[in-house]
Each structure stands twice: as structure tokens, then as C-alpha cells.
Amino acid sequence: MRLLGSLLLLLLLGSAEPRRGPRSKAVERGARGHVRGRGRPGVMRRQTEVCLEYMEAGEKYLDCQDRQLTTVMQDWPKDIHHLLLARNRIQVLRDNMFAQFTQLKSLDLQQNHISRVEDDAFSGLSQLKTLLLQHNQMTTASEEVLLPLPRLTYLRLYDNPWSCLCPLESLIRKLQLPGNRNLGNYAKCAEPLSLKGQKLKKLNVDSLCEEDIGPEPGVVERPKPPPKIGKPDATSMCRTYMFPKPLLDCSNKDLISIPPDLPSDIVRMDLSNNKIKHLKPKHFVLSKDLKLLNLSSNNLHHIDTAAFAGLLYLRELDLSNNSLQYFQYSVLEDLYFLRKLSLDNNPWFCDYNIHYLNYWLKHHPGVHHTGLICSEPPEFKGWRVADYVKTYNGECPVDKQTEGTDTGQGAQEQSENDAQKPGMDNSDGQGANLPQHLKKAAPNKFKIIRLS
Numbered sequence: 001m002r003l004l005g006s007l008l009l010l011l012l013l014g015s016a017e018p019r020r021g022p023r024s025k026a027v028e029r030g031a032r033g034h035v036r037g038r039g040r041p042g043v044m045r046r047q048t049e050v051c052l053e054y055m056e057a058g059e060k061y062l063d064c065q066d067r068q069l070t071t072v073m074q075d076w077p078k079d080i081h082h083l084l085l086a087r088n089r090i091q092v093l094r095d096n097m098f099a100q101f102t103q104l105k106s107l108d109l110q111q112n113h114i115s116r117v118e119d120d121a122f123s124g125l126s127q128l129k130t131l132l133l134q135h136n137q138m139t140t141a142s143e144e145v146l147l148p149l150p151r152l153t154y155l156r157l158y159d160n161p162w163s164c165l166c167p168l169e170s171l172i173r174k175l176q177l178p179g180n181r182n183l184g185n186y187a188k189c190a191e192p193l194s195l196k197g198q199k200l201k202k203l204n205v206d207s208l209c210e211e212d213i214g215p216e217p218g219v220v221e222r223p224k225p226p227p228k229i230g231k232p233d234a235t236s237m238c239r240t241y242m243f244p245k246p247l248l249d250c251s252n253k254d255l256i257s258i259p260p261d262l263p264s265d266i267v268r269m270d271l272s273n274n275k276i277k278h279l280k281p282k283h284f285v286l287s288k289d290l291k292l293l294n295l296s297s298n299n300l301h302h303i304d305t306a307a308f309a310g311l312l313y314l315r316e317l318d319l320s321n322n323s324l325q326y327f328q329y330s331v332l333e334d335l336y337f338l339r340k341l342s343l344d345n346n347p348w349f350c351d352y353n354i355h356y357l358n359y360w361l362k363h364h365p366g367v368h369h370t371g372l373i374c375s376e377p378p379e380f381k382g383w384r385v386a387d388y389v390k391t392y393n394g395e396c397p398v399d400k401q402t403e404g405t406d407t408g409q410g411a412q413e414q415s416e417n418d419a420q421k422p423g424m425d426n427s428d429g430q431g432a433n434l435p436q437h438l439k440k441a442a443p444n445k446f447k448i449i450r451l452s
């Protein structure tokens with residue numbers, strides 16, 4: 001009994017110790033600093049109170065996002081490669097503000113309140129490749145600001161109210177140089193009215209400084225064309241995140257169609273939880289780097305044949321929780337590198353039209369798919385589509401051959417099985433094993449004509 005008592009006492013002392021012990025400072029700092037994520041206690045040692053320092057792929061990151069900061073601190077580590085300052089309250093970028101971070105490769109300043117950038121703000125950043133200034137209040141800047149950045153290859157300036165007047169001319173010229181392909185794309189003029197909405201990249205710069213002379217007093221200005229009020233485009237509606245991978249987040253925006261002007265260099269795109277009903281041809285044709293496309297929880301009921309054209313490197317496509325009943329013939333043909341396809345929670349209709357999807361998946365065993373279950377007609381409700389197709393082809397010898405691999409488990413296991421046996425399908429060429437009814441099918445065999 002006494003032994004137990006002293007054990008308990010020891011335990012209590014043990015748990016109380018850190019609060020009084022030599023580590024107390026670090027613990028207090030941790031609590032005040034609101035460190036989230038992968039912070040380990042050791043991380044705090046050389047750390048400021050508010051930011052989180054971590055290593056990833058051999059590079060040092062300092063994550064100071066969402067921290068109400070108005071400037072950078074002198075005591076931040078100087079050997080970082082990536083400085084994340086998105087969503088703070090920085091208003092002015094002062095001369096030499098980042099000069100201490102000589103190793104910096106990327107600097108994320110998006111979603112601050114930056115309205116002024118002094119000419120030497122970025123001096124010393126000779127290694128900087130990526131500079132993100134989108135979603136700020138900048139109206140003008142000169143080419144000078146980019147001079148200290150010989151390696152800059154990636155600059156975001158959009159969603160700033162650029163004033164396309166003479167002072168901006170040198171910067172625009174710089175952006176328009178053919179070698180600067182990824183500098184300042186999508187940035188648009190907010191004024192003057194006659195240029196509102198025009199892209200800096202496409203502007204005719206020669207006229208900027210002429211027009212600036214302006215009308216002499218007493219001279220009536222010629223009427224300006226009304227501003228173009230287009231649909232808001234992707235870069236102003238959606239948020240981009242650069243880390244850990246470039247992501248365009250357009251989720252939960254009540255979108256009814258894919259926004260125009262999708263950035264071409266985005267790797268992941270989240271369009272989930274919108275109201276998109278129809279994917280039209282070639283929406284993504286410029287987003288050729290896309291690896292993940294999330295269209296889950298929309299209202300998709302139709303996908304046009306060339307809707308995924310250009311998505312050569314897409315690896316993951318999430319179409320779950322939509323209203324899809326079947327895929328149009330050849331919808332998937334452009335997706336050479338697809339590895340994951342989420343089809344869950346769609347009202348797949350098990351009739352003749354579903355055969356294409358089943359056929360394509362069978363011939364692409366590397367594509368892991370989930371959720372291909374019939375929900376209509378009633379007699380097949382709850383069946384795996386693959387099983388339904390087998391009943392349809394009851395007599396077909398090709399299906400007999402593959403029957404051995406069917407374990408009767410869910411669709412997911414089945415597709416995994418298939419993925420491990422890429423040689424399973426011993427067809428020679430596409431179309432050789434195409435079921436007879438598919439060979440005959442012309443893409444638009446049925447056309448509904450409404451008489452009203």
C-alpha cells in the first residue's frame with residue numbers, strides 16, 4: 001500500500017515536472033505561438049514565437065501564414081529557402097526588407113494588404129525563383145523591383161488593382177519579354193476605365209505614356225468605352241496555394257461552370273462542392289500540368305466527349321457524388337496516365353450506355369477505380385457494373401476467361417486485382433475484343449428531339 005502510494009506520488013511529480021523544469025520556456029512559447037501541424041518540440045528552439053520552421057525534401061521552410069504580421073522579424077532564421085507569409089497584414093514592402101534571407105528560393109506574400117513596393121524591396125534575393133504577390137492592393141510598381149531577381153521565373157501579380165498608366169510601363173514591358181513566360185500572367189488593369197480588365201501581358205504599352213499626357217485643361221476628353229464586365233475568372237474567384245504543391249482551390253463557390261482563364265501551370269485543382277452540371281469540350285486544354293482534378297459533389301450529369309482533352313498527365317480524377325448515369329463514348333481517351341478514378345455515389349444506369357465505361361476500365365487495369373455500382377434499373381440496383389455487363393455478355397468467351405479473377409468482392413478490390421495483373425487482358429489491340437454491340441454503336445446514335 002505504501003509502495004503504491006509513493007509510486008503515485010512519483011508519477012504526480014513526474015507529470016508536474018515540465019511545468020517547473022528547465023523546459024518550461026519552450027512549453028510556454030509553444031502555447032503562445034499557436035504552433036500547429038508537424039511542429040516537434042525541438043523545432044521551437046531557434047524559432048520565433050509565431051512561425052513554424054520545418055524541413056521538407058532537404059529545404060527549409062518558415063511558415064508564417066495567417067499570423068497578423070505587418071513585417072518580417074530580424075530574429076527569423078536567415079538560412080531558409082521558402083518563406084510563407086500569405087494572409088498577413090503587410091502593407092508596404094520596404095527597401096531591403098528581405099535582404100537577410102539570402103538563400104530564399106520562394107517568397108509567398110499573397111493575400112496581404114500590400115499597396116506599395118519600394119524599388120529595393122527584394123534586393124539580395126539573388127536565388128529567388130518564385131514570388132507571389134497576388135491578392136494584394138498594388139496599383140503600380142516599376143521594373144526596378146525585379147532587377148535584384150536574376151533567377152525569377154515565376155511571378156504572380158493578379159488580383160491587384162493595377163493602374164495601367166505611364167509609371168507601370170517599364171514593368172509591363174518586362175513582363176511582356178518573350179523569355180518571361182511565367183511572369184505576371186493573368187494580372188489585369190483596374191484603371192483607367194478604357195483599359196479595365198485588359199491583361200498586362202497583352203497591353204499595347206506604346207500608348208501608355210502617350211495617353212498619360214492627358215487632355216489639356218479645357219479640352220473635352222473623348223468618351224471612353226464602357227468597362228467590360230465579364231464573368232469573373234478563375235484567378236480572381238479562386239485561391240491559389242503554392243505549398244506543398246500548386247493548388248487552385250475553387251471549391252464551394254457556387255460555380256455553375258468551369259471558370260474561364262484557368263492558370264496553365266496548376267498541378268491540383270479543386271472544383272468540389274459547386275453546381276457544375278455539364279463539362280464542355282476543352283475546358284482544361286490549357287491546364288496541361290494538372291495531376292489532380294476534383295469535381296466531386298457537383299451536379300454533373302453530362303460530360304462531353306472532349307471534356308478532358310489535354311489532361312495528358314492527370315493521375316487522379318474525383319467525380320464522386322454527382323448525377324452521372326454513364327460516360328459518353330471516348331470521354332476517357334485523353335487520360336493516358338490516369339491512376340485513380342472515383343465514381344462513387346453517382347446514379348449509374350446499367351443499360352447499354354454503361355458498357356463503354358466498363359470496357360475502358362477493363363482495358364486500363366492500372367486505373368484504380370471505386371464506386372461503379374448500378375443504381376438503375378431496379379433489377380440491377382446494387383450490382384457491380386462489371387457483373388451486370390457479364391450477364392449482358394453471358395455467352396461471350398472473353399468474359400469467361402476473366403471470370404476466374406472475379407473474387408466476388410467489391411468493385412474496389414476487383415480493380416486492385418486487375419491492377420496487379422496487367423497482362424490479364426490478352427487482347428491484342430484496342431477494339432479486337434470490343435463487344436459486338438459496341439462496335440456497331442455510332443457515338444450519337446440516339447438523338448432526342450423535343451417537339452414543342
Ligand SMILES: *[C@@H]1O[C@H](CO)[C@@H](O)[C@H](O)[C@H]1NC(C)=O
Pocket residue numbers: 251272273294295296297316317318
Ligand atoms: C475532393 O473534394 C472532396 C470534398 O472537398 C474531398 O472530400 C475529397 O477527398 C477530394 N478528393 C480528392 C481525390 O482529393
Ligand SMILES: *[C@@H]1O[C@H](CO)[C@@H](O)[C@H](O)[C@H]1NC(C)=O
Pocket residue numbers: 297298299321
Ligand atoms: C454530395 O453533394 C451534395 C450537393 O450536391 C452535398 O450537399 C452533399 O453534402 C454531398 N455529399 C457528400 C458525401 O459529399
